[in-house]
Amino acid sequence: MPAMIVTGAARGIGLELVRRAVADGRRVIATHRPGPPSQALDDLAAAHPAKLRLMALDVGDPADVEGFGARVGEPVDALVNNAGVLLERNADTLAQTMTWAAFETSFRINAIAPLFVARSVLPLMTAPARILTISSFMGSLSYAKSDTTAYRASKAAVNKAMQALATDLAPRGIAVAVIHPGWVRTDMGGAGADLSVEESAAGVLAVLDRLDLSGTGRFYRVDGTEAPW
Numbered sequence: 001m002p003a004m005i006v007t008g009a010a011r012g013i014g015l016e017l018v019r020r021a022v023a024d025g026r027r028v029i030a031t032h033r034p035g036p037p038s039q040a041l042d043d044l045a046a047a048h049p050a051k052l053r054l055m056a057l058d059v060g061d062p063a064d065v066e067g068f069g070a071r072v073g074e075p076v077d078a079l080v081n082n083a084g085v086l087l088e089r090n091a092d093t094l095a096q097t098m099t100w101a102a103f104e105t106s107f108r109i110n111a112i113a114p115l116f117v118a119r120s121v122l123p124l125m126t127a128p129a130r131i132l133t134i135s136s137f138m139g140s141l142s143y144a145k146s147d148t149t150a151y152r153a154s155k156a157a158v159n160k161a162m163q164a165l166a167t168d169l170a171p172r173g174i175a176v177a178v179i180h181p182g183w184v185r186t187d188m189g190g191a192g193a194d195l196s197v198e199e200s201a202a203g204v205l206a207v208l209d210r211l212d213l214s215g216t217g218r219f220y221r222v223d224g225t226e227a228p229w
């Protein structure tokens, strides 16, 4: 059975995507930052040794990303680019806390990495296959708010990169899309957010399952409707 890859699966939405996908009987490769996996991910792997493979991957390290596909070395039919960072909470364009370094890191992890992780695993994918990147409505150009500028800009950038990738991969029969997972109660989303990780992950996996060439190159909400770019 070809595997589904989920990046940044140590906690939050990524961990729940893995938990649910394994429970559904899928073969899953869950990546975590180099070093020991989180206890939750480790426990899950121990409970499902045949279904779940853990791999270390720093999505912000170009060499690690470039060699990732070769290390995976097995057929893949789905990639979920989930790993992400929100570094300068509430920092508008003029805030002293909105630094060059944090802006750069936001782009590295949120915008550049998803494209290069996809390129790394592409040789393992044969049609029909799917690439879904967890973006955010905060990156929608229709949403004119300035707080958390670096995060918003990085998500707008990944939307564009994935739209372009969708164009390039359509002739190969590989569908590509981005999704806003809702405002979710994770370390990033905070305790006051709208959705549980269970609700969000269920929606993300439903969109992933339905994704084919008829819906490639689109920006989805977690309920499967289309979001404005």
Ligand SMILES: NC(=O)c1ccc[n+]([C@@H]2O[C@H](COP(=O)([O-])OP(=O)(O)OC[C@H]3O[C@@H](n4cnc5c(N)ncnc54)[C@H](OP(=O)(O)O)[C@@H]3O)[C@@H](O)[C@H]2O)c1
Pocket: 007, 008, 009, 010, 011, 012, 013, 014, 032, 033, 057, 058, 059, 060, 061, 081, 082, 083, 084, 085, 109, 134, 135, 136, 137, 180, 181, 182, 183, 184, 185, 186, 187, 188, 189, 190, 193
């Ligand atoms: N929560 C929300 O309301 C919300 C809303 C819209 C979009 N999103 C997006 O949904 C995705 C998941 O968010 P979340 O809420 O689950 O966030 P989270 O709880 O902060 O988890 C982020 C995950 O990304 C991993 N990660 C970060 N940098 C990494 C790197 N360089 N290499 C590998 N893994 C890395 C983290 O690993 P460590 O544990 O090692 O740090 C962690 O597992 C993100 O792309 C986020 O932007 C979230």
